[in-house]
Amino acid sequence: MFSHPAFELVRDERIADVDSQALLYRHKKTGAEVLSLVNSDENKVFGVTFKTPPTDSTGIAHILEHSVLCGSRKYPVKKPFVELIKGSLNTFLNAMTFPDKTAYPVASQNLKDFYNLVDVYLDAVFFPLLTEDTFHQEGWHYELEDAKAPLVYKGVVFNEMKGVFSSPDAVMRDLSQRSLYPDVTYGKSSGGDPKAIPDLTFEQFKRFHEKFYHPSNTRAFFSGDDDPAQRLDILDAYFSQFERAEVDAEVGLQPRFNAPRQLHGTYAGTKDADKPRDGMISVNWMIDPPADREEALSHGLLSYLLAGNPAAPLRKALTESGLGEGMTGGGIGSGLRQPMASFGMKGIDPTNAPKVETLILDTLAEIAERGFPSEQLEAAINTFEFSLRENNTGSYPRGMTYMFTALATWLHGGDPLAPLHFETALAALKDKAQGGHFEGEIRRLFLDNTHRTTVTLEADPEQGAREAAAEADKLAQVRAGMDEAAIAATISETEKLKRLQETADDPADLAKIPTLTLGDLDREIRKVPVETGEIGGARLFYHDLPTLGIVYLDLGFDLHVLPDELLPYLPLFGRALLQTGTSKEDFVALTQRIGRSTGGINQHRGLSAMQGSAETAAWFFLSGKAVADKVEEMFAIMGDVLLDARLDNRERFRQMALEEKAGFEARLVPSGNAIVDTRLKAGLTQAGALSERMGGISYLQFLRQLVGRIDSDWAGVQQVLETIRDTLFNRQHMVVNVTTDGALWNQARGEIGAFTERLPAVEQPLQQWPGPLAARSEGLVIPAQVNYVGKGANLKALGFEVSAAASVALKYLNTTYLWDKVRVQGGAYGGSSRFDLTSGNFSFLSYRDPNLLKTVDVYDGAAKALAAGVGENDLTRSIIGVIGDMDGYQFPDAKGYGSMWRQLTGTTDAIRQQRRDEVLNASSKDFAELAEAVAAVASHGHVVVLGGEAAITAANAQRPGLLDVSKVL
Template structure:
């Protein structure tokens, strides 16, 4: 169909139409005639359709109002009055993405689906949620999702409780999160960015129901909305639906939600904030130093992309000159950068971790002097070429993993659209890229550094320093505040709070009206493909080395994974295999120093990275296959160069660069610390699995707390252990990188296979060919049942065991049970009633089963919820509609769309684990045919697993010590 600018289509006037060649799309900007809503439609042939509605929501305080409202509007609405339509959709739709997100100045509600009927259903629920939420009828929604006073009897102490309250307590437990949240505050004291839209736990309890409703009334109007559609859907059908079902009922109004600009500073500011560490941690070398610069506006596409590239060039690549200078100045043990372009005035930050406050002046001097030297002497043109090339490769590849690329484009469009500029300026990037490429022959980046960094007074120095016991101190302040509050209450006021707590619990425990649930649209089982997807895999062999070819369209890109059997590594050296994956590509080789090596990789490839992985036999966690995986990508025409670089990396890396190894080990320790604090649920689940599972133990040695303790031990005595480290890395590399030990996974079009074949020998000549013996690992498996002590204000509670060991076997019914347990039982008991941010379950083919919680205020209560899960399954009942919902939700996760590289990786994983197409089809058939009695029959499995009592909790040291009888031991994670 041909559209005409100026014409109206189902209530929407077409304002602009533009071809966006870079993303193979047509972009159309519409304005809704009656309501004033803006709409961007990105039309192309992608069947993974995306819808989002975004509102400009600048906060006026740090109560977290935008964030809490984001949660709350999805708790029932006019057409869909069930208490949690969001969870009902997660249980029973074919969504490929379903979430909501709060940013510093906007709130976004995106969904995605490949099924058109499902897509319309999801759109319907989300539009009704944002325009007609139940928050006006149900004050319990704010209490549950935001905060409330919890007191069950007049004799009890009053506590604060709420999902977002506990989520943000968890966020503020991470020093990195404190750092990033305080950056904006240090730079924008006069604008909305001085406030935390997510919410500061100390301020969240100031939010009232009146302010809550007022914010929604003012800002959740179509006139303040930005609607986005993407993919191969029917434009007219979608416009008609949105108009007739929603927008026609609203009149255009003026909404005051403008984002004002911060006046530039006349001189830099300094801010100091504290974060909590445990009582047994040292305060030395625990400070963060951050220099932060406000650079232009996000509506300038050239500046936007230029700083993306410049930040990477200065701070992220191994050849980064500013990072190198800061490390050589011994200012800290880790250096990284950030470029936040999600706000109107983007911020570039230079961050040193594991430093000390007294180094702040030297830090500023090194940053300024290094930048000045780069301006005066010029930046290495190869480094510039490398940074631009890797950025361009990623733009053209458009591989965003499990985030739909349509959603990424939505986020990019908002970086200009929200501030009243054209939404497509960041999508059509070719002209901008060409301007920046002039940096290869001019002083483009040098002038940018001088103008936007060196001569820029709008900057801050942010110091985030540790304080022992600060979390406990804050907790005591909260307890005292609540005790004082209770003491001032009259008997009637206290009883009113008790009644409010009781009313909330009744609301939470009350079952949804079946008629309300039936209003939420649902597909039929007939809408689901009965066949399991067959991933492409052709077995080949080159020079007696197995090659798994995954032939598919890849847009002239080759994805190649080299998998080396790591079971040849002696048991005592297993952690060194993992350390090797952090070292490769970051030290020099015989031909290249590490800076030149980094440049070569970025100029000629889409990246090379390394990781240790382990695949278990499909039904046995005791038989597993450890691998060191070398993942790489490049344009097909660069295959010869890719092989040359891989050969250099694997055969000629120099492990004797003492200074560089120190830097890498310190950085590795730093990044592991970040992961422990940010992903505590994964850390705890992985740790508890290592108590009983051979593959779990192996993974813990390579990626878990055991690996962190190994790295921390090396870092503590680096000078004395350097020779040992160098020798062991060289020894492990010599053992691993061997032709007899290797498999190739290749994702490429079959017509290009010969290009791989003809260059393969150039790699092989760099590898050893000795006969290698597989090792027999003997791990001491025991129920350690540890409490992992940190300064976190919340807990991550995990319990697990292997059901094969108890005589059970895997079935597809378990995946449906996972959906039911995670999104019904754990959601209601741990999140809704318990106040945790989340809880989830995992069921593996190899028998490993776990429950884990995320940012959880509880401990004992959560463990009891896990132990009682069997009784929920035993009593479970569902009608045909409910059962269909759970099956569809399960299939949705199984059918998540995969990029070409992901398809190759998944096909390889199944091949190694010996999962046949018949196994996949059997699992799908079992899922599709699951009946309520199949779920009932799993109750004993869950009971027997939980009764083994294997548990691990990571969390607040005071809280864990108070429950010390639960644990075999309490362990200080950080020293």
């Protein structure tokens, strides 16, 4: 059944742990290896992976990853990847560069769509066009627009990596890894160092593809419910076009250090002379490759035991030391042939770095000596086992986790099936756990391991300007070495690349990209079963779905009972419920109790505009999951958390506030577009203002003030926390959302009702909150070499009522005009527009953008692009893409939660069906209507920029008064 004439079947094994038949093949002609998992998962996954070890930091593998998706032999268009984004039902579509490999995974629930994706990707990696223009666009090039203009670098990866290295956390990760592996490929920056990227030549780039992108260097993977024979036919059609080759792609082993090493570095940042907290430290070890699945699990479990939650002893020792604001590193990673382990702190006084290093080593020695308490071992093992059995990967396709799990050994010549088994290894680990196994591992892996580096970083306020000047000097030297002919040639090349970028693909070539038809799409929405009612005085939503024996529970409390001034406390209040302990147990014991008895308990907030109303849906949720015989204990824990949390625990609360602040500051660069979007929408709707106050720049400012108030006015802070608890946790304004199968629901219903009835029942008046903040254009300054540029407005406030068909026009706008103008021509890593049909909020956003005013001008030209209309093929593709977004794959818990949230926001199934109908019936008329609305955004919208001071100052110099400037970091 599973044989194929072109492939040798190497292994045929049933793996119950992942509910799959595993078939390992070798292509007879080329030696390509294929792992084919046959199972019932409708979310089908394919991936092709190559060993691609770089020998320098020019980013060659990363630039190639971008470039192969820019046109191929069979699909000779400029951006087949974008055409798939526009017109596919994919549930995953991307590519990833790792320190030693490059992977190209896709996923879809639709079989025809899945095969389309597979074919485009296979043609892209094996037969890319790889023109010099593509190399310049995606990698780097000199840009010169006229003889008097300055010479500059442009390139998507070049600017992406400038953005990466604007993050202190990224600088620390890069330096820590490079410090451990100075003699092998892991000692290079695989993504590319912006200082080294311009050293890469097109000839080197081409040779890298010729060497490594060959079937003989291929690990191909399938998982899902598609035909296993068809998989092999598809692969052979490509593999058989090659002859076997000897590909030297081995990742060498780093020789061991005889003694630990120390390194010191800097990052572009600001210093506070009165209270220096700009330092970071990371203590790192190189670990021997795990011998088997048991040892790999042991690595993960040991990392969790040491630092996997706030009560873990190493993390607790660091956070309680007062030496820093938050922990960095998380233990032993699994992505490198010789794994890397790291523990450290951020937000330290750089002079205290030796104290942190000593604390880490002393704490490890103490744990190795005294051992882990049995309660902690039991909790960690249960948490690990629950996660392995549930295998809930969220929006990430489950098959992709199998692929990367297998690659951990497969890539380096090991058994790819071994990592997919966990039952036997976990059982053996359980037996060893109480016998001192992990204490011995701490000694072996850390204390007795001399292959260790300690890396310290601190801010250098002059570094950003110094690096910008060095780049300018380097470009000036290049320019000085050009004669008139070279200058003319560079201008000509710049113009040529721009012409190519602006030239539309031949419609005949575009038609070669495989696509579905509108007839392949479901006309009806996907409904989730829901039973509504009342339970114990609270509003009930129940979803009868298969959940593998797990009960998923969400307890929701309406935030409208709280006065407006208390809302910024909610994020830390939620953390305090789970991380301060109760009157009966400290937070360590509480954390262990949660780990022993549940699959996890967490808290979060939900905020959204209401359907057909200016009101806001605003809820606090406490969510948990447990197997049937642990449901009663889960409720007991949730009751203690809600009603008995130690909100008087000042020291713990201070630690959380510092962690929250440090974590937010670390997210500014990698999540800059999301922060800009939140800031924009604060001036558009009440829900936007609330999101900003509980998760935006305003929240960061609140945290900075709160850290001081904890010391100066703890009684006042504690009173606020207790007021929130006494007011919020009230079943009069509560919802209970349960997702599980019918049999478990019948068992758990009585316990849920009894639990709900124990909560207070006091009628609380609902508060009136202020509306949106005053909208204004802002420049938010951070030490970064790139910008995040946003512009937005509320279309309803501007007098426009657009239908769901606007999402089709936006899909087209994002994948054509904005992709071309902001990314391809502008050199930013990304550019997009977003529209929320419920609120009316519309925003443009860019990511890791070297430009500012040019990007704003692009936004202002979007209306003209939409007004130009759309061809029939592009319209169909865009409709398909939007339906794909609507029908994204979800696990049962997400289905149940999403159904409840739609009820709370007033989004009925009738409204959902109406929106789907509007999308399916979208026409050029909808493009014209959105063009009119977007023109109003150009005239009346406000701009928010998060970026470097020089860029923001220059923008205000060119357009005086455009941005109100304030420093964020």
